[in-house]
Amino acid sequence: METTMKKKGRVKATITSQKEEEGTVRKGPWTMEEDFILFNYILNHGEGLWNSVAKASGLKRTGKSCRLRWLNYLRPDVRRGNITTEEQLLIIQLHAKLGNRWSKIAKHLPGRTDNEIKNFWRTKIQRHMKVSSENMMNHQHHCSGNSQSSGMTTQGSSGKAIDTAESFSQAKTTTFNVVEQQSNENYWNVGDLWPVHLLNGDHHVI
DNA sequence: AAATTCAGCAACCGCACGTAT
DNA sequence: CATACGTGCGGTTGCTGAATT
Structure with missing residues (x-):
């Protein structure tokens, strides 16, 4: 997977968004106004046809960007932060x-997005596994010396992490405690957008 | 108190896949 | 059947705030 050189995305994106040239596609963080527009639009027209959403709503965003924003943040049933122990195990x-x-995993966790789970995995679990495997390596060096199989699979490009569940759930009971997360204070609450929905008297979505 | 490092997360990109023409 | 287009997915980046030095 050669993706190391290919993206410098967000910095450039932020700069262009600041310049806000006419007719160009906006990138980078969403503003409250944009959220408001997208939220309202989807309430009135429903999800799907994201390219049309992007055009018809007047947002200078790609359909992809609209979709992502809706799924990961604006969707009313989305739950953010505080991944429970049960969810972690699952x-x-x-x-x-x-x-x-x-996305498959996310389907088993109502309200959780693939992005959130992915981030959770990378930041919490993968890190934990790394530490564990380092410890294990040290331990092996001391004990036997020649066993190659570490029992830790850190997930290659396509493989399954066969042993991670086991090793993690073991470790979890002893050392691994995920810190309860605050939902991002930097962002306006989706609830702030809800009154619009009610004002419109529009209930056909959700 | 200031500087530096680390961790978390939103959002981007490219690719793959499905459907319409 | 071939091509175009829209959508979804997974990997990655870089900003930001928190923690540490």
Whole structure:
């Protein structure tokens, strides 16, 4: 997977968004106004046909960007932060079964997005696994010396993390405690957008 | 108190796949 | 059947705030 050189995306994106040239596609963080527009539009017209959403709503965003914003943030049933112990375990188990099929895993966790699960996995679990495997390596050096199989699979490009569930759930009971996360204070609450929905008297979505 | 490092997360990109023409 | 287009997915980047030095 050669993706190391290919993206410098967000910095450039932010700059262009600041310049705000006419007719160009906006990138980077969403503003509250944009959220408001998208939210309202989807309430009135429903999800799907994202390219049309992007055009018809007047947003200078790509359809992809609109979709992502809706799915990961604006959607009313989306739950953010505070991944419970049960959810953590479920993620581990599903990942052992499905590999990096984040959207599949997300389907088993109502309100969770593939992006959130993916981030959770990378930041919390993968990091933990790395530490564990380092510890294990040290331990092996001391004990036997020649066993190559570490028992840790850090997930290659397509493989499944066969042993991660086991090792994680073991470790979890002893050392791994995911810090309860605050939902991002930097962002306006989706609830702030809800009154619009009610004002419109429009209930046919959701 | 200031500088530096680390961790978390939103959002981008490219690719793959499905459907329409 | 071939091509175009729209959508979804997974990997990656880089900003930001928190923690540490």
